[in-house]
Amino acid sequence: MSSQRFYTGDEQGLVKVVTITELPVVKVKRVRRNQPTPEPPAKPVPTIETWGVPDRNKAVQLMCWDHEKNHLVVARKNGVIELLDPKDGTPVKDFKQELVPQEIQNTGIKGVVKKEDTVFVGLFANSESVITCTNTGLLTVHSIQDPSATKTLEVGKDICRMRVHPREHHVVATAGKEQEMTIWDLKQLFKEEETPAVEETTTKGKKKNGKNTASSSKSKAPAPAPTPASTPAAEKGAARYKSKEILGNGQIFKAKNVKNDHLDLRVPVWNTDLVFLSQFDLTRVAVGTKHHQIRVYDTKGARRPAVDVEVGDMPVVAMTNGKDASEVVFSDTVTNVYSVDTLTGAIIGQYKGFTGVATSLSTFRFEDTDTMHLVTVALDRCLRVHDMTKSRKLLHKVYLKQRMTAVVVGEFTPAEIAEDEEETTSNNKRAKGGEDDEENDDDLWESMGKLEDKKSKKRKAVKE
């Protein structure tokens, strides 16, 4: 029995570890007619482990893994970013970020000033640093080794989502309300920003630390961050723009609003979520909007989206990559979850069984099988696992008692060794051949041959 772990975060600030056990796939024997089909073995009950004490101020807003899944990174409502040990949930390290409530002038009615909480809209971690972004547009890079060495960047107000490219960790995309999707190159940016003297020391320190961690953990080399490849690309990108003012400091790409509508009115911009479509290239980004559109930008091509389609009629809440680079899965505010083809913009299918809005989506692959699965947590307090094949079947549903906000996929535990042994022994038998085969033949003959007897008996009975 193989098992898969998931880590979820909720509004009460609890982190829960859900372990779902999968039964080995057993071929159902053919059953004769008139005989009851054997009942399938009962599904193992998923185990749930809870970390932390309920506290609404510590509500989990975002979660992610750091490099090589050494720590679980949790961004909380009170501005604390914690690094948790994935074994027992003890906080290893934390960063504090001041989240000042933002005053919003509500334009609808005169003089109404609304205070809105600052929330984290992006979280990413690798072996060296943790990158966060708030909805006020403060992008912060915390260094894990040296907590004092934080760098900040203003990326514009009302940001709804920040994501870091899964492979090139210095490439960051942001989007928001009246904020076009923008791709930033952090490496170039911080190089320009810092005064040479300071820069040298910090980068040196960083490099050293990076090396140390790599050697001590005996892990594979951290994800490559090829400087020569990235900077020319950025320059090339910048060269494409006729007026250079469009691209700000450190920006690689800035999207342009779609053309005016049929009344020649400007189309409002409100991007709610975005994903990098492929981890192998930087160029394709899909964006979901409050106005229920999915837009796919190709940074090699135009600044306007390559694909712009309306999907459903309710705002997009969350998005994730699908089976491959040509598919994205998104959820909307009326509890639907669809998968969309990013090449044509067509809705491929819907994942069913949701009664609340899916707030966080993620895909994973059961390591012993080849099929992809979709894991979601929703406001209806459930974690769900769907099959991503054509059936899109709901495989598991786990009630977690809280309104869930975040999910990440944990480690996969392969099946026990005992079963493997059996398999190998049977394989050996097959390999031996010869005598064994003959014996098997005899068994085969014995098991057959009764059919005729029965028939003849029947005939006899009829004659009598």
Added chain:
Amino acid sequence: MVEINTIKNKLKREELYAKEKAAKARSKRDRRTALAKEESSNPEKKEKRLAENVPNTLENTREFDETMVDEDEEVAADEATDEFSKYFQNGLTPKILITTSKGPSASVYEFATELVDIFPNTHFVKRKPQFEMKHIIEFSKNRDFTDIMVINEDRKEPNGLTLIHLPDGPTAHFKLSSIALSKDIEGHGRTSSHKPELILNNFNTRLGHTIGRMFTALFPHVPEFQGRQVATLHNQRDFIFFRRHRYVFKNAKRVNLQELGPRFTLKLKWLQKGTFDRKGEHEWMFKPEMETSRRKFFL
């Protein structure tokens, strides 16, 4: 014995059928009188029989629901700090605003009058077409209202009720049906302005708890018992029945119920996180595809 249905003569057949029917009824009556006699002398037997003979209903054979709440620390901690905690923990007195959809008809006003009568500390405000719900919510927040009720109508009949808890939500929308105003109820009593007692039945799942708490938070904490008025919200198969009664003490042993009205039935359509927003996130939403079985209930 000849089968009656094989007899060719209709008169004969009818006669025999009637005889058989009478015999059956007689035997049943005899059996029951004998049982009643026996049980009157031995009341324990009757109790035993009634305890054993429980008919199967949709409710008691409902599908297993894992969200059923019974004493759970985590859920209790969640509810202790949820949006209604100001009412339950701090003892806030509810103040309700009742309004209608735009351009209401007479029947909606009538129903609104009844609602004003039910909930103490309620203010009816005529809906002005220039204000959207978003604005009304802001105005109400500034005026310390704790809840907003919006009556919706279709074909000049009230058909929906939206309940918004302030200041942080949630928002619930109910289908409204089977309305009987007080004046339509035969033998109804006159209401008094006493704070009523509240009975909530069968709000057992996690969702049901939320809805139950939402309704509880509409009534003041301490009822005025001298008024002897009771408002009941009874959930059965996801339909919430509202009734209002007065109990009348006949003598030291007997109590009579006098219905005050109105009667109406609610069915939850969706529950939204936060105050009303057309594009807001839904915590729970009814979809026809969720009705997989007649024994599946959500509240």
